[in-house]
Amino acid sequence: MLNGDDAAALFDAYRPRVYAYAVSRCGRRLTEDVISETFVVVWRRRDVTPAKPPLPWLLGVAHNVIRELRQAALDERSPVHQVTDTGSRPGPRPAGGPRRRSPCSPNAACPPSRRPGVPASRQEE
Incomplete structure (x- = not known):
C-alpha cells in the first residue's frame, strides 16, 4: 500500500x-x-499498486484513461448525446449547413424505384 511519500516518489520517477x-x-x-x-x-x-515493477501497470492505467477520454469524446459527438435530459432536440440547423438531399435531382424526374413518399406498390404505375 502506498503512502503519501511513496506516491510522490512514484510520480517523480515514472511521470x-x-x-x-x-x-x-x-x-x-x-x-x-x-x-x-x-x-x-x-x-x-494504492492498496493494489504493484511494488515492483510498476511501469507496466502505470502504462495500463494510462491506456485505460486514454480509452475513456476517447469514448467520452465520441459520446459527446453522437446524435444520441445531442438529445438533452428534457427530451428536447438541438436547435435549428445553422444557415448554410448541410441539407438532407432527396434521392433524385429536383429538376429531373425520379425513376419509379426512387420516388420518395410513394408506396412500393404504386411506384410501378
Whole structure:
C-alpha cells in the first residue's frame, strides 16, 4: 500500500515515461489530463499498486484513461448525446449547413424505384 511519500516518489520517477506514452497515443493537448487522471487512479487504488515493477501497470492505467477520454469524446459527438435530459432536440440547423438531399435531382424526374413518399406498390404505375 502506498503512502503519501511513496506516491510522490512514484510520480517523480515514472511521470516522464507515462508522459511519453500519453503523448505518443493522444498528442500533447490531452497529455496533462491523462497524466493527472492516471496518478489519481494510482492514488485511489494504492492498496493494489504493484511494488515492483510498476511501469507496466502505470502504462495500463494510462491506456485505460486514454480509452475513456476517447469514448467520452465520441459520446459527446453522437446524435444520441445531442438529445438533452428534457427530451428536447438541438436547435435549428445553422444557415448554410448541410441539407438532407432527396434521392433524385429536383429538376429531373425520379425513376419509379426512387420516388420518395410513394408506396412500393404504386411506384410501378
